[in-house]
Amino acid sequence: MAEQTFALPDLGEGLVEATVLEWLVRPGERVERNQPLVELETTKSAVEIPSPCSGTVVRLHASEEETLRVGAALVTFEVDSAAGIVGTVPGGERPTRRVRLRPPAE
Amino acid sequence: MSAPRPADPHPETTGTASPALLRDFYRTMLTARLLDEEAVALQRQGVFPAYVSLRGQEAAQVGSAAALDRDHDFAFPTYREMAVALALDVDMVGYLASHRALWHGGLYDPMRSRFAPINAVVGGPVPHAVGWALGERLRGDPGCAIAYFGDGASSEGDVHEAMNFAAVFAAPVVFFCQNNQWALSVPNDRQVAGGSIAARAAGYGMPGVTVDGNDVVAVHAAVREALERARSGAGPSVIEARTYRLGPHSTSDDPGRYRDPDEERRWRERDPIARLRAVLERDGHADTAFFEEAEREAGEQAIRIRDGVSSAPPPGGEEMFTHVYREPTEALRAQQRAWREEAEL
C-alpha cells in the first residue's frame, strides 16, 4: 500500500485553474478506477473527473467552491499498487535553470 | 461501463448481412465504445491533453470500414475515426498515441495499415483520397480510396474541389460523410445549405445517397455498393451517413452551451450499438452468452490498449529533427547539434 496524490490536470487546452463544484467521494471511501470523483468547473465547461486509480480516498485537498491551479493537489489515495496513478500533470511555470551568467566588466 | 441496451423495443435495420458479420460488427462497435470511454477518462485524468469522442458514430465507422478490401483499399481519416482504425486492425496504441500527444499523426504505420495519418485539418485529407485513387487507376491497380469527412468539412473548398476532380478523373473513390449534425457548435441548418451533402453529388455528376448512419447494415451495404462501382471503373460517389455526435466536439468543449438536451436524449435512444443488439436478439443470431463474452472481450481489449498508450514512452527530443526530410540539410543537422548540446548541459 502506498499514498499517491492526484494533481489537477489541464482540462482543456491551456486552462490554468478549475473550481470544485461537488465532491462525489469522501475520505475513507473505497473507489474503483474511473469512478466519478469530483465535479469541476473550468472557464470552458463543467466536467466530472474519473478516479485515476483504485484505492481508498485519504484526503481531499480542496473544499467545494474553491478554485485550484492546474498542478495543485486534488486527492490523495491509498492505492493498491504503486503504479496506480496514470499520467503526468503540467508542473506549472516554476522556472528552472542550469545556466549561470557572468556579468560583463563595467 | 457496460454495453448500451436498447431503449427502442423495435429493432430496425435495412438490408441483410450474415449473422457472423453482424456479430463481428457488434464486437468491434462495442470495443470502440468502451475504448472511447477509457480515452475520455484518460483526458480527465491528465494523460491525454485532449480527445475527440466518436460516441454515437460506431455504426457509420465500423460499417464503412468493414466494406473495404484490406489488401487493396486505403482509408483517409480525419481525427475522429477511431472505430475505423479499430475495424481495420490499426495498432490502436499507436493510434491513441496521437491523443496522448506523443506524435501528431499517431505512431502506427499508416502505409502498412492502409490508414493515413490522423489529420486535424478539416477537409484537408479529402483531395488526398482522390489523388491516391487516381494513382491506382493510372497504374491499373484495383484499389479504391475512401475519404472520411464530416458535415462541417463539407463546407470547405477542398472537399468541393476533391469531388469535382474525382468525377473529372473518374477516380475510384468513395466520399463518406458522417453527418453527425453538429460541426462543433454549429448545427446542420447553419452549415449545409440545401440540407443534404449527398445531393451535392449530382452537381458533380456522380451518385449520392443518404443512409441511416446508425444502422450498421445499411452503411455497410451502401459503402460496398459504392466500392464495387468505383472498382468497376464507374467512378466516384458520395455517401452521407446521418448519425449523431453524442458527446462534445472534443474534451475541451461543452455542448450544454449550444445544444438541446432533448435532442441528445432522442439520439441516445437510437444508439447504434443498442440497435444492433436488438437486431441480433430479434433474429436469434446471438444469445446472452455471446453478449457477455463480447462485453468481457471488448472491456479487456479496451483496458489493454488504454494501459498500453498510458505507459508508452514519450519520444525523445531527437525525434523532432528525424523526419523533417528524407535528405536532411546541414543547417538542420547543425540545429540538432545545438539542441543536443543545450539538452546535455
Next chain:
Amino acid sequence: MTELSIAEEPVPAPARGPSMQQAINLALEKVLEEDPTTLVFGEDVGRLGGVFRVTDGLQRRFGAERVFDTPLAESGIVGLAVGLAMNGWRPIPELQFDGFAYPALDQIVNQMARMHYRSRGTAPMPITLRLPSFGGIQAPEHHGESLEALFAHVPGLKVCAPSDPADAYRLLLQSVRADDPVIYMEPKARYWDRGPAELAEPTEPIGSSRVVRPGRHATLVAWGAMVHRCLQVADLAAEDGVDLEVVDLRWLKPIDADGLAASVARTRRAVVVHEAPLTAGLGAEVAALITERTFGDLLAPVQRVTGFDVPYPAGPLEPQYLPTLDRVLLAVQRTLEA
C-alpha cells in the same frame, strides 16, 4: 525609450483583473458598441462564444446579424470579410486556430492584403483578422503555429501580437479602428493569465514597442507569450548581477525600429526570442534592423533564440522546441562574452 513608445510599466504583481481572453472580449464589446459597422464572425464565435470564450455573450448582446457563426471554411471567412469591407463594413473575423489560417492564405495574401492597392485606394479594407496563435498549450497539430513572419512578409498587412491583458485590449481597439487590414495574433498560452483591473484606451501610434523591463546589460526582444519567458530570464539574470532590458515588440509590422535602436544603443547587446522556426523568422528582420541602426554600438552580434526548423511538435516535445530559459541565458552569455 523613444516618443514612439508608451510609458514604461513595472512588472505587474499577480493580479485578478480580466484575463487576456476577457480583455479581448471587452475590447470587442467596446468596438461593437461604438461603431455600428463592426461585425464579428467566424467558426463557433456566436452561440458558443468561441472555443476560448473570447466572443462570449457578444451575440446575445448585439444580435446574430452582427455576431455570427459561419460555415466551416476559412478561405470563405476571409473572402466574406473582403466583400463586406468593400461594402462599407468593418469586419472582425476570427480564424479558430493559427494552423487554419493556411487554408485562408489565398484570400489573406492575394485578396485582403492588396485590394486597397489594386483599387488604387478606392476600396476600403478595415479588417481585423483575429488569430489565436503560437504554442505552449499541448494542443493538437495545427494549433501551435507561429505565422507572423509569413504575414509580415506580405505587403499591405499590419501585424500585432499582445503579451498581456491590458495590452491586448489596447491593441485590439487600435487594430479595429485602423483603416488597413491587421492580423491580430492572440497568444493562446497567455489567454487565462490575469492582468491589472484597469483597461485603458490606446494612446501610442501603431507600430510602437514598449520596454516592459528596463535594464542596462543587454536587450531581450520578444512578442506574445515569449515576452513572459524573457521576463523570467531577466529575473534569473538579475540573480547573477546581469541587468536585462525586455522589449515587447507588440507590432510585428510595422516594427518599431527606432525603439529597438534606442534600447540597443544603450545596452549594446541584443537577443531576439521567438517561437517560430529560425530560418527566415521575424528574428532575422529584428536582427537586421538593429544591426543597420546600431552597428557601431554593438558589442556582440545579435543573437536569435527560436524554435527549430521542424514542424511544431506534439506535447512532450513542445517544451524542448520552444525557447527554454537556458537557451535564452546561453545566448545572453554569448553576447556578454563577445
